[in-house]
Amino acid sequence: MTALGFCDVRVSYNGIEAVQGFNDLLHSGEWLCLIGPNGAGKSSVLRAAAGLVPYTGSIAIDQTEIPATSARWRAQHIAYVPQSPLIPHDMNVHDYVLLGRNPYVGHFSSETKQDREVIHGVLERLDLIDFSHRRLGTLSGGELQRLVIARALAQEAPVLLLDEPTSALDIGHQQQALELVDKLRREQGLTVVSAMHDLTLAGMYADRLVLMHQGARVAEGSAKEVLKPNILSEFYGVSARVHHEEDGTVVVIPQRTTTR
Amino acid sequence: MNRNRYWFALAGALLFVAMIVGTMIGPAGPTWWRIPLEFANRLPFIHVNSGVSKADWNIVWLIRTPRVVLAAIVGSMLSVSGASYQGVFRNPLVDPYLLGVAAGAGLGATLVFAFQRGATEHWIIDPLPLAAFIGALVAVLVTYVVGTAFGTTQSSTTLILAGVAVTSLATSIQAFILQRNTDVVRQVYSWILGRLSSATWGDVRLVLPYVVLSTGVLLMHRRLLDVLRVGDDEASALGTNVRRVRLIVVLAATLGTSAVVAVSGLIGFVGIIVPHAVRLIAGASYRVVLPLSVLLGAAFLVFADIPSRVLANPAETPIGVVTAFFGAPFFLFLLRTRNTSK
Numbered sequence: 001m002t003a004l005g006f007c008d009v010r011v012s013y014n015g016i017e018a019v020q021g022f023n024d025l026l027h028s029g030e031w032l033c034l035i036g037p038n039g040a041g042k043s044s045v046l047r048a049a050a051g052l053v054p055y056t057g058s059i060a061i062d063q064t065e066i067p068a069t070s071a072r073w074r075a076q077h078i079a080y081v082p083q084s085p086l087i088p089h090d091m092n093v094h095d096y097v098l099l100g101r102n103p104y105v106g107h108f109s110s111e112t113k114q115d116r117e118v119i120h121g122v123l124e125r126l127d128l129i130d131f132s133h134r135r136l137g138t139l140s141g142g143e144l145q146r147l148v149i150a151r152a153l154a155q156e157a158p159v160l161l162l163d164e165p166t167s168a169l170d171i172g173h174q175q176q177a178l179e180l181v182d183k184l185r186r187e188q189g190l191t192v193v194s195a196m197h198d199l200t201l202a203g204m205y206a207d208r209l210v211l212m213h214q215g216a217r218v219a220e221g222s223a224k225e226v227l228k229p230n231i232l233s234e235f236y237g238v239s240a241r242v243h244h245e246e247d248g249t250v251v252v253i254p255q256r257t258t259t260r
Numbered sequence: 261m262n263r264n265r266y267w268f269a270l271a272g273a274l275l276f277v278a279m280i281v282g283t284m285i286g287p288a289g290p291t292w293w294r295i296p297l298e299f300a301n302r303l304p305f306i307h308v309n310s311g312v313s314k315a316d317w318n319i320v321w322l323i324r325t326p327r328v329v330l331a332a333i334v335g336s337m338l339s340v341s342g343a344s345y346q347g348v349f350r351n352p353l354v355d356p357y358l359l360g361v362a363a364g365a366g367l368g369a370t371l372v373f374a375f376q377r378g379a380t381e382h383w384i385i386d387p388l389p390l391a392a393f394i395g396a397l398v399a400v401l402v403t404y405v406v407g408t409a410f411g412t413t414q415s416s417t418t419l420i421l422a423g424v425a426v427t428s429l430a431t432s433i434q435a436f437i438l439q440r441n442t443d444v445v446r447q448v449y450s451w452i453l454g455r456l457s458s459a460t461w462g463d464v465r466l467v468l469p470y471v472v473l474s475t476g477v478l479l480m481h482r483r484l485l486d487v488l489r490v491g492d493d494e495a496s497a498l499g500t501n502v503r504r505v506r507l508i509v510v511l512a513a514t515l516g517t518s519a520v521v522a523v524s525g526l527i528g529f530v531g532i533i534v535p536h537a538v539r540l541i542a543g544a545s546y547r548v549v550l551p552l553s554v555l556l557g558a559a560f561l562v563f564a565d566i567p568s569r570v571l572a573n574p575a576e577t578p579i580g581v582v583t584a585f586f587g588a589p590f591f592l593f594l595l596r597t598r599n600t601s602k
Contacts, residue, residue, distance in 0.1 A: 075499030103499035
């Protein structure tokens with residue numbers, strides 16, 4: 001079953017095309033990772049799907065095209081985790097996760113008992129229940145990342161978009177965050193699209209990689225198919241070795257050009 | 261939640277005390293302790309012999325009480341507008357005069373003082389509040405149209421800058437008119453500093469519909485103001501139409517502020533210090549900040565009006581002077597605690 005479809009999606013900023021006709025079909029529970037150098041258009045694809053930039057073409061969920069005018073409908077079906085979320089330091093954890101219920105609450109109404117139960121469940125699942133009354137300003141980077149994912153889960157949307165979910169985290173918290181997303185998509189059948197810079201991690205967690213360059217898709221496939229030295233040098237301008245582990249993990253190691 | 265209920269009860273009690281004390285103090289009238297007795301006497305089924313004469317009662321009921329009630333209305337409106345503006349612009353330092361309300365109202369009032377003095381006594385409608393009200397609305401309208409037309413992004417920065425420009429423009433026109441009519445400078449000056457001294461029940465009736473309407477609309481947006489705290493992008497990704505929310509909140513806050521400015525002049529600092537005091541005691545969620553600002557804003561201005569009556573007795577100290585005198589040090593204190601807590 002197709003969960004998320006992109007059909008000829010184009011995004012331009014001041015006449016310059018940042019995404020040139022992006023097409024893709026994701027099945028339910030798939031994790032697609034967009035890779036590519038800075039400015040390749042990865043974030044723009046995610047921002048288009050989240051409704052944050054105007055685009056042409058269409059994006060559909062379960063074969064239903066996202067209506068351009070309903071931010072609420074979109075938010076009920078797509079949860080978006082930005083690269084650097086704006087954290088209101090004096091808000092508490094519970095209230096922050098509660099924002100995820102916004103797409104289900106009417107303009108003038110307030111959250112129902114059911115909304116609060118969903119929040120309680122999410123907080124429990126992500127081990128945040130003891131944090132409920134802590135202020136966001138007192139949390140660490142890893143805790144905040146978990147919290148932003150919690151808010152996205154509160155949206156109960158079938159599609160999760162992650163823009164650079166690990167860029168601000170240390171190696172341990174990177175692994176924790178990605179393991180969490182992986183676990184959630186396996187348990188709940190979430191369809192995940194992420195943009196990532198760490199190619200090794202991208203290859204480890206995603207089912208499929210799409211390499212973008214100057215707004216166009218230039219390569220796609222498994223980590224083994226995409227992460228090749230010649231492809232990386234052509235589009236990233238990097239000289240790198242690619243090492244294949246026995247368990248199938250593909251490791252990308254940048255090389256020093258000067259000798260020691 | 262329980263803690264918040266406690267704050268609401270306390271704020272309500274404070275407002276009640278403020279209003280009672282407010283009616284007790286003033287240059288003329290009955291002995292102060294007789295006044296609450298007479299109020300009690302006037303409630304149905306209660307008879308207390310307060311010994312207040314008819315003439316004394318008129319001073320209390322026709323001069324002091326409308327003044328106290330108007331102070332409460334103005335204080336709550338300015339505070340809740342200030343809190344709402346701070347919410348939609350995500351900037352803790354903005355006040356309800358941000359988008360040109362003050363300058364527009366000032367220009368409107370100046371026009372009336374300069375060109376209609378003396379001749380307006382037989383008019384059906386007092387042109388002074390009308391002109392101030394229209395001036396304020398027009399200024400904000402110009403700011404909004406210009407700010408959203410020239411803004412290339414959805415950012416609110418253009419709107420704030422447009423407000424700065426419109427404010428300067430209106431202020432310069434006002435200065436030009438004053439330059440050519442130096443005889444009304446005193447009147448304009450005293451209007452700008454704010455006045456509740458001439459308050460009547462008529463003023464109360466004049467502003468009450470606007471204040472009730474806009475306070476109601478603003479309170480209904482308290483949950484959405486919390487959503488806006490994560491920024492325009494994330495709020496829209498969470499399914500909120502950010503531009504529409506901002507437009508409605510700005511409109512409602514402007515309507516209410518313009519109405520109270522029209523009858524009370526420009527009373528500064530209330531719209532900044534009250535919401536911040538509320539945040540300090542009860543947290544930053546707008547679900548609490550907005551309704552508490554209504555209560556505490558009312559209580560604050562009723563209390564502030566008392567020194568303005570007695571400080572320079574029998575003359576009046578403009579209430580804007582009192583609020584700024586207490587407001588400015590408080591504001592500095594606030595900045596200090598903000599910086600040390602980071």
